[in-house]
Amino acid sequence: MFQPAEERGGGARTVIASGALEGVSAIFGGHVTQHYRVGEIMVAEGVITVQSDRFAIHVRGKGGHGARPHEATDAVVVSAILITALQTLVSREIDPVHPSVVTVGKIEAGTAANVIDENARLEDS
Numbered sequence: 001m002f003q004p005a006e007e008r009g010g011g012a013r014t015v016i017a018s019g020a021l022e023g024v025s026a027i028f029g030g031h032v033t034q035h036y037r038v039g040e041i042m043v044a045e046g047v048i049t050v051q052s053d054r055f056a057i058h059v060r061g062k063g064g065h066g067a068r069p070h071e072a073t074d075a076v077v078v079s080a081i082l083i084t085a086l087q088t089l090v091s092r093e094i095d096p097v098h099p100s101v102v103t104v105g106k107i108e109a110g111t112a113a114n115v116i117d118e119n120a121r122l123e124d125s
Helices: 011-018 077-091
Strands: 055-062 104-109 119-124
Touching: 011 077, 077 104, 077 119
Parallel strands: none
Antiparallel strands: 055 119, 104 119
16 A cells, blocks of 8 residues: 655545555555665564654844844854754754654855845755
């Protein structure tokens, strides 16, 4: 069986509602990954993969000229601090036996090399 909407969540509910699992006492899930060669199968007890949540963070500072950073609140610098803090959450707030990851995969900020932009946007991967 193929689970629809796997990356967006909710696909399992669709499969269950369809009745495809009626009478099933065990199920094995598969996921495509580059960690194994073609034709190779890995089996392990317990959770192997997890779900991800989407996020977008808008950082709003105070723009200014690059030559006068003391008059601005640099959204890029604030974003860098935030990314470091997010990684610290994982390493210091989550039990290391419970795999966790926070990935900021996209940052958008700035319009010119000599301008401190007041806005930045961070998104998950």
